[in-house]
Amino acid sequence: MKNTAKKIYIAFIFLLLYAPIATLMVLSFNASKTRAKWGGFTFHWYSRLFQNREILEALGNTLLIAVISAFVATVIGTIACVAMTGMQKRSRAILMGITNIPMLNAEIVTGISLMLLFISMGLRFGLGTILLSHITFNIPYVILSVMPRMKQLNPSTYEAALDLGASHVTAFFKVVFPDLLPGILSGFLMAFTMSLDDFIITHFTKGAGVDTLSTKIYTEVKKGIKPEMYALSTLIFVTVLLLLLLINMAPAKNRAPKNIQK
Secondary structure, three states: OHHHHHHHHHHHHHHHHHHHHHHHHHHOOEOOOOOOOOOOEOOHHHHHHOOOHHHHHHHHHHHHHHHHHHHHHHHHHHHHHHHHHOOOHHHHHHHHHHHHHHHHOOHHHHHHHHHHHHHHHOOOOOHHHHHHHHHHHHHHHHHHHHHHHHHOOOHHHHHHHHHOOOOHHHHHHHHHHHHHHHHHHHHHHHHHHHHHHOOHHHHHHOOOOOOOHHHHHHHHHHHOOOHHHHHHHHHHHHHHHHHHHHHHHHHHHHHOOOOOOO
8 A cells, every 4th residue: 555655656746747748749749829729730830940040040059058158167167176176175165165156046146247247348248148157157067066076086096197107187187087077977967958948147148139948938938939839849858858768778788797608
């Protein structure tokens, strides 16, 4: 009885999480523009999606900003972790506390602060200001992912590489970097996801005529969401789902026992 109750509870949680997404996916194949009735199965909205220049441009801007900001934030965050490791314990704790403030701070405060900073610097709002903003708020997430791996490193291996004649750069990339790689990849993916999903900071730092997916959808909501948005959301969800499946299947294959031939 207890196990049955647990299964029902878990099923209810999954229903709450995925029923809205399932509804969205069904509506993306609805021939009728209205959400109140089913007008038949169609791929019409998917073809219309790839003909909509504004949505595709917003998607391109979103992916471009997400990839570049995640990469730059990952590089800066990793360097920051290496630098903080060499600090004294108290100084490192203070700096980590300062680094964590942007994650705890309200996004609207960060967005307005960055907007005022760009205005005071005389910068022209556009893709550049959005990119700088995304790099800024992504760095703490990278540090949060890389620092635990940094604490697990054995400094003796790096020193041994130096004693064997390796340069500082070679020793880092041959000894330290491979151990940090899982944390770096996690930080990159987290930064990419945060950038892809951000609306508030982007809304305050974007220029006129520049849109990402989040700001484009917000604009469409005021006029009525087009069915093409349902198709786009479905494609994004399916892509993320496939990536997760591939990522989770790869370690399983590596752990599978190999046949030993005698």
